[in-house]
Amino acid sequence: xxxxxxxxxxxxxxxxxxxxxxxxxxxxxxxxxxxxxxxxxxxxxxxxxxxxxxxxxxxxxxxxxxxxxxxxxxxxxxxxxxxxxxxxxxxxxxxxxxxxxxxxxxxxxxxxxxxxxxxxxxxxxxxxxxxxxxxxxxxxxxxxxxxxxxxxxxxxxxxxxxxxxxxxxxxxxxxxxxxxxxxxxxxxxxxxxxxxxxx
Amino acid sequence: xxxxxxxxxxxxxxxxxxxxxxxxxxxxxxxxxxxxxxxxxxxxxxxxxxxxxxxxxxxxxxxxxxxxxxxxxxxxxxxxxxxxxxxxxxxxxxxxxxxxxxxxxxxxxxxxxxxxxxxxxxxxxxxxxxxxxxxxxxxxxxxxxxxxxxxxxxxxxxxxxxxxxxxxxxxxxxxxxxxxxxxxxxxxxxxxxxxxxxx
DNA sequence: AAGGTATGGATAGTGGGACTAGCCACTATC
DNA sequence: GATAGTGGCTAGTCCCACTATCCATACCTT
Numbered sequence: 001x002x003x004x005x006x007x008x009x010x011x012x013x014x015x016x017x018x019x020x021x022x023x024x025x026x027x028x029x030x031x032x033x034x035x036x037x038x039x040x041x042x043x044x045x046x047x048x049x050x051x052x053x054x055x056x057x058x059x060x061x062x063x064x065x066x067x068x069x070x071x072x073x074x075x076x077x078x079x080x081x082x083x084x085x086x087x088x089x090x091x092x093x094x095x096x097x098x099x100x101x102x103x104x105x106x107x108x109x110x111x112x113x114x115x116x117x118x119x120x121x122x123x124x125x126x127x128x129x130x131x132x133x134x135x136x137x138x139x140x141x142x143x144x145x146x147x148x149x150x151x152x153x154x155x156x157x158x159x160x161x162x163x164x165x166x167x168x169x170x171x172x173x174x175x176x177x178x179x180x181x182x183x184x185x186x187x188x189x190x191x192x193x194x195x196x197x198x199x
Numbered sequence: 200x201x202x203x204x205x206x207x208x209x210x211x212x213x214x215x216x217x218x219x220x221x222x223x224x225x226x227x228x229x230x231x232x233x234x235x236x237x238x239x240x241x242x243x244x245x246x247x248x249x250x251x252x253x254x255x256x257x258x259x260x261x262x263x264x265x266x267x268x269x270x271x272x273x274x275x276x277x278x279x280x281x282x283x284x285x286x287x288x289x290x291x292x293x294x295x296x297x298x299x300x301x302x303x304x305x306x307x308x309x310x311x312x313x314x315x316x317x318x319x320x321x322x323x324x325x326x327x328x329x330x331x332x333x334x335x336x337x338x339x340x341x342x343x344x345x346x347x348x349x350x351x352x353x354x355x356x357x358x359x360x361x362x363x364x365x366x367x368x369x370x371x372x373x374x375x376x377x378x379x380x381x382x383x384x385x386x387x388x389x390x391x392x393x394x395x396x397x398x
Numbered sequence: 399a400a401g402g403t404a405t406g407g408a409t410a411g412t413g414g415g416a417c418t419a420g421c422c423a424c425t426a427t428c
Numbered sequence: 429g430a431t432a433g434t435g436g437c438t439a440g441t442c443c444c445a446c447t448a449t450c451c452a453t454a455c456c457t458t
Binding site: 202206209210216217219221222223224225 | 433434435436437
């Protein structure tokens with residue numbers, strides 16, 4: 001981690017400035033190091049932008065924010081913002097999402113960024129046109145519930161707010177990367193079994 | 200979709216050139232349109248780079264490639280390349296990954312990009328230091344298996360190679376986005392139930 | 399005390415990625 | 429027969445994550 005990069009992070013508000021011991025000497029402590037690791041994890045592994053990391057950091061450092069709100073903020077920071085014009089496919093997709101939420105009894109706000117993102121993705125699958133994804137969606141939703149329970153269970157054993165809050169962030173962001181990798185491995189395995197020899 | 204952008208894609212080798220009906224008039228057909236939708240889906244929803252999309256397109260259009268190989272190519276194109284120096288944490292993480300693969304009986308090559316990515320992500324979680332992720336990993340792997348089976352099942356009903364191959368790509372790439380969104384929704388729900396009022 | 403090295407702070411520059419604009423010769427269309 | 433649009437080309441733009449350069453100062457060694 002080069003010094004210029006750290007300077008850059010400080011300027012960007014990702015990292016608090018070191019404590020000045022003299023006009024040209026600042027000391028960085030354990031918390032700085034920890035924070036730096038968090039930043040690198042979010043940037044490299046989580047693939048967040050610097051701006052998104054700043055959002056997340058601000059949320060973490062806001063002591064008035066409830067854990068539930070924090071998770072919401074982190075989730076929003078993570079979801080890519082699609083600014084595609086509304087078309088016919090999106091309407092159908094939104095209905096599909098609403099139906100799923102209702103069927104599962106999930107407590108999520110209607111205008112939620114995640115459900116918007118889901119609608120966009122479903123519309124894209126539909127446009128690409130290779131048959132209905134509906135059946136698969138159920139399996140995905142089952143898996144997502146399972147994963148979410150594991151996530152929150154993992155987080156729960158941290159009692160101190162500081163710790164808890166960082167766990168939430170790490171779990172949410174890096175969890176995505178972990179799951180993607182696992183999915184790809186499982187796909188490789190399944191595909192090997194199905195198509196390993198033929199086709 | 201603006202004309203300059205299409206020109207750009209043609210230059211970049213994502214899209215075949217239209218058939219010239221006269222020196223300055225090319226006609227684009229149904230397949231072009233379809234291909235364009237695929238490109239936009241991979242770029243926007245899948246978040247791939249133009250270079251990665253080119254890789255994928257080349258793989259799709261290579262009739263000598265088996266479906267299994269194709270899936271491998273797509274998966275590699277998707278996995279971000281981490282070029283972080285090997286450190287102590289990585290070694291542990293790799294062992295953890297190897298153990299997981301063994302325990303699951305997954306048929307994946309050892310040097311696999313996905314398992315490398317998994318190791319990096321696990322190392323990052325570990326470095327961030329909020330308790331062992333091991334238990335959660337099992338739940339993730341279960342979920343990943345379930346999702347992979349659903350994916351491949353969805354793909355399987357396409358008999359024509361063309362269709363099959365595009366389904367694989369779409370499912371792999373956009374499936375990631377879909378699952379992420381679902382996970383976030385399920386997390387929101389679970390967190391609402393756990394922390395909705397307090398903390 | 400002197401000189402080399404490093405730091406904090408600030409401004410400006412770099413390199414990569416994804417388009418986008420401008421130009422030219424030409425042609426389809428009104 | 430003017431207008432507007434196109435293929436093919438090069439060059440430019442914008443954004444983003446960093447880097448490099450500068451300066452005055454201060455630590456560190458001798």
